[in-house]
Amino acid sequence: MNLNLKNPIVFLDLETTGVDPSKDRIVEISLVKVMPDGSREVKTRRLNPEMHIPEEASAIHHIYDEDVADCPPFRAVAKSLWAYIEGCDFGGYNSNKFDIPVLVEEFLRAGLDVDLRKSRFIDVQNIFHKMEQRTLVAAYKFYCDKDLTEAHSAEADTLATYEVLLAQLDRYPELKNDVDFLAEFSARGRSVDYAGRIVYDEKGVEVFGFGKHRGRSVAEVFRTEPSYYSWMMNGDFPLYTKKVITAIRLREFGNK
Incomplete structure (x- = not known):
């Protein structure tokens, strides 16, 4: 099955220094850009957060200060990244609550006042929780019958999220293959800001x-x-x- 798309949709996953959008920084970003014709491309890169990566964060994603010491900071890639995703819709796993707010904060710190008001956001976790109540690892096993052996690798998590959404569309006939419907269905309330304040x-x-x-x-x-x-x-x-x-x-x- 292919997603029924009007615009390209970018599935994203971030590995970060922590879980606070106002403080923490991206250390790895992975994007799966799916085009309306079903073709897709994957881009993954590590970034120097310009701060120490706390040990508790490194214990989860296995990225340490020395791994990103020679990588560019977000501000160095911000313009090219925005050019790549501008006009796209977005998907992810817990992305409405975490990945999108963190990404927008990084753009603002870099001096780019990005506008995502016309974009649609599909949060695969919210669909999953409304339907089954599980985690991403369990969701991947449940829907795709595969083991997510590289969980907390940004690229593995991003690709798994995209596959899970396609499997959800196959499993639940009440889910429309339509980005507007999926964005509304996967939303939890209507936030004015991305952090839900x-x-x-x-x-x-x-x-x-x-x-x-x-x-x-x-x-x-x-x-x-x-x-x-x-x-x-x-x-x-x-x-x-x-x-x-x-x-x-x-x-x-x-x-x-």
Whole structure:
């Protein structure tokens, strides 16, 4: 089976220094770009995170400081990478919650204000959890009857994720072979920012998805408690989240 595509779709997996999009950096990125005609190409490269790779992270992906000492930093490949993925849709395993937010943060740090608002995001993990409740290794065995012997290798994980999605489409007739449908089905709520700090409520209003103001309108909180905006801007939040709340605040100023 081939995916029914209008645009190329890029499946991605990142190995990083940790799990915090606002702090951690990419040490390896693997992309599987699938074209509407079903052809695909794989690109994998390691990157120098310009920081120490914590031992607990290296224990998972087996990439150490010395392995990336001579590799380029993300900022050196940012423009060519964006040229390669611009206009594509995206897929991954837990990618909506982790890989996409981390990637966007890296672009912003490199000075590229990338726009993914027209892209669709298919999170294969969310489809899997809605259907079966498993991990990627188990998903690969369950759907493809193969053992994922190189788990936590970015390229192996990325290729496995793509195969799992194709197998999911074969197994579940209720899943439409359509990127818009799969993106909506695999979404968990509607996030305004990629990290899920700001989400849309049922009326399409931006509300906080965390903390003491969870569920409250962002614009309303900033009107009644301006210091909360300052706290977020000075806090350890992702750059894209800060961009989103600034846009909301400026919009409210313009409506006065």
